[in-house]
Every structure is written in C-alpha cells, then in structure tokens.
Amino acid sequence: MARRLKNLEEVAVIGAGLAGLSAARQAARLGRMVTLFEASGLYGGLVATLGEVEDLPFPGTWSGQDLAMHLLEQSQKVGVRLIDAAVERLELGDRISLADANGATYAPDAVIVATGGSLRKLGVPGEEEFAGRGVSRCATCDGGFYRGKHVAVIGGGDGAVHEAMTLSRVAGQVTMVCRSPLKARREHIDKLDARDNVRFVWDSEVTAIHGDMKVTGLALRNLRSGEVSELACDGVFPFIGIDTANPLVAACAGGDPRIFLAGAARAGFGGTGIEAMAEGVSAAEAAHRFLSGSK
Structure with a gap:
C-alpha cells in the first residue's frame, strides 16, 4: 500500500x-x-x-x-x-x-x-555495451580520460560543437562525424575552426561502435555514396539531439x-x-x- x-x-x-x-x-x-x-x-x-x-x-x-x-x-x-x-x-x-x-x-x-x-542515442551495436568504456555524453566529466588521445564527436549542432571545443583542449585529435553541414551558431563554428586538432568526416553516419574491453573505433557509412569505412578512435561522444x-x-x-x-x-x-x-x-x-x- x-x-x-x-x-x-x-x-x-x-x-x-x-x-x-x-x-x-x-x-x-x-x-x-x-x-x-x-x-x-x-x-x-x-x-x-x-x-x-x-x-x-x-x-x-x-x-x-x-x-x-x-x-x-x-x-x-x-x-x-x-x-x-x-x-x-x-x-x-x-x-x-x-x-x-x-x-x-x-x-x-x-x-x-x-x-x-535526454540525449538521443545512436541506436547502433556497441553503444550500450561500451557505455562508460569509451562511450560518453559529457566532455566536461570525462574529457580528462582522453588526454592526448583520439576521440570522435557525433553530430553537428550546438551541443556537438560545444563538446568538440571542450575535448579539443585535452585530446590529441578530435574528429566530428556529421550527417550534414554544421547547424551550430556561427560564433561557435568560428571558434571550432580555429582549433588545429579538429577534423571532419562529412555526410556520414555511425553504423557500429567497435572495441574489446573498451572502444577502439567506429564503422561509418557515407550517406551519398554508401561507402563503408572504419575510424580508429579511443572515445565516442554522441550528441545528435535531445529526446x-x-x-x-x-x-x-x-x-x-x-x-x-x-x-x-x-x-x-x-x-x-x-x-x-x-x-x-x-x-x-x-x-x-x-x-x-x-x-
């Protein structure tokens, strides 16, 4: 009762x-x-x-x-x-x-x-399995674990750009995987563009997160050509919108x-x-x- x-x-x-x-x-x-x-x-x-x-x-x-x-x-x-x-x-x-x-x-x-x-999930194999072992949704909380390493940020809105900016201060390399051109505010994009350790993979989506004990990379698919590729990385930060x-x-x-x-x-x-x-x-x-x- x-x-x-x-x-x-x-x-x-x-x-x-x-x-x-x-x-x-x-x-x-x-x-x-x-x-x-x-x-x-x-x-x-x-x-x-x-x-x-x-x-x-x-x-x-x-x-x-x-x-x-x-x-x-x-x-x-x-x-x-x-x-x-x-x-x-x-x-x-x-x-x-x-x-x-x-x-x-x-x-x-x-x-x-x-x-x-709540942050929208990618809904791909490996996302739940590697949560806390390479998959994170808080650059401020977890960025320090990736000092000097390669991380991938998924998304192109304000949230994703903000996470990429935060991570670029500690990570050796930040790769943004974007389905379309960036949708963030211009001032945020300009700040990100000034970072020399940030690169972009355009017109692409994540189809799987790979790893063993922790994340080792991503499977990507180009939305225009259908080409499948692999991106080696140590951490993944999905920021594809709010549910x-x-x-x-x-x-x-x-x-x-x-x-x-x-x-x-x-x-x-x-x-x-x-x-x-x-x-x-x-x-x-x-x-x-x-x-x-x-x-």
Whole structure:
C-alpha cells in the first residue's frame, strides 16, 4: 500500500533542470509551498555537463554545475522541499494525485512539469555495451580520460560543437562525424575552426561502435555514396539531439488548467539556458495566478 504523506505542497515541480529549479524558486518566493522532484540526482539536467554556460543575463563565467548548485541553494533558502525520486504516476481527477518511486503519494493544487530531455542515442551495436568504456555524453566529466588521445564527436549542432571545443583542449585529435553541414551558431563554428586538432568526416553516419574491453573505433557509412569505412578512435561522444518524450508530458496533453509546462517539456522550446530559466519563472507566476484565482 502506498505511503501517504501530509500534503505540504501547493505546487509540485517535476524535474530539477534549469527550468524546474527556476520554477521552484520563483513559486516559493511568491509564497507558495513547493515540492521539487528530481529522479536522476543530476540537478541542472543536461546543462550540468557544460563547462561554461553562455548568454546568461548576469556577469561572470558559470559552469553548468555551478549555475545548477546556485539555483538549488537559492531554492532551499526560500523553503523548497526536495524529493530525490522519480514521479511515477500523475492522475488528474477532481484532485491531482501524484506518486513517487518511493511509494509516497501527494495531492498538489498545481503541477509544473519541467522534465527536460535526454540525449538521443545512436541506436547502433556497441553503444550500450561500451557505455562508460569509451562511450560518453559529457566532455566536461570525462574529457580528462582522453588526454592526448583520439576521440570522435557525433553530430553537428550546438551541443556537438560545444563538446568538440571542450575535448579539443585535452585530446590529441578530435574528429566530428556529421550527417550534414554544421547547424551550430556561427560564433561557435568560428571558434571550432580555429582549433588545429579538429577534423571532419562529412555526410556520414555511425553504423557500429567497435572495441574489446573498451572502444577502439567506429564503422561509418557515407550517406551519398554508401561507402563503408572504419575510424580508429579511443572515445565516442554522441550528441545528435535531445529526446523530450516523457509519459508525464503525454498525460498532460488534455490542457488541464492546473498543469504548467516549462523548458524542453513544452513544444516550441528554444533550447537555451536563459530560455529554460525564463520559462520556469513564467510557469511559476502562472501557477501562482491560477492558485490566487486570477485569470
């Protein structure tokens, strides 16, 4: 039987990325009782893997982890309650019913869904087998293991270019495998172009990751010619986009006025850190107005 807790929260925030942390802090600052749920323990979400967060509206240089910890500390100072557990069930009846992975149930008056996204997988042989043994999704976390070695970054968007820039500072060689021309911002491309240890394999996709005890190389296929080739490397960093699919978001598709979406959980999200923070604040203010009886 589920263990019921006293309903201490008016607002439940699901997800502690930049949007969720900003939403929780703002809702608490507006006088609401707030409970924040985070399944992974990775506060800040994907931004926590960045060595530097750009385009922030305040001075200084911030790593993703520093920014996340700052928002977390600010949230705790204004009374946000943290639950390190996934939300496994969300039911929208006359009262909202929410259950976490620990078997506790809650009945918030409003819910802000800020579940963010996860890095999309390549879906090729060897990807799961060599996870943590040459396959990584965090250059800031794991780049030091590849000092002087050859690594491959898969993708051509802002995330991939950012990872390649970070890795180029420690790796001997960085090869970017791209299906199409780079889609990153021009300023990022120009910075990458200035690195003399970065090269590109164009119009190609990864078909397999090879190795023994650890990664030794990739199988590639040229999308234009169909030619198959091998790329020897010591590490692989796939950054081919963000998957925002989440069953909780699907459960909120009916437009219930008690549910608010923020960040990557919302269709049309722009993808930057400052947008995530702004959307979290906006969602908190909308929830506050709803609970106050304002339109």
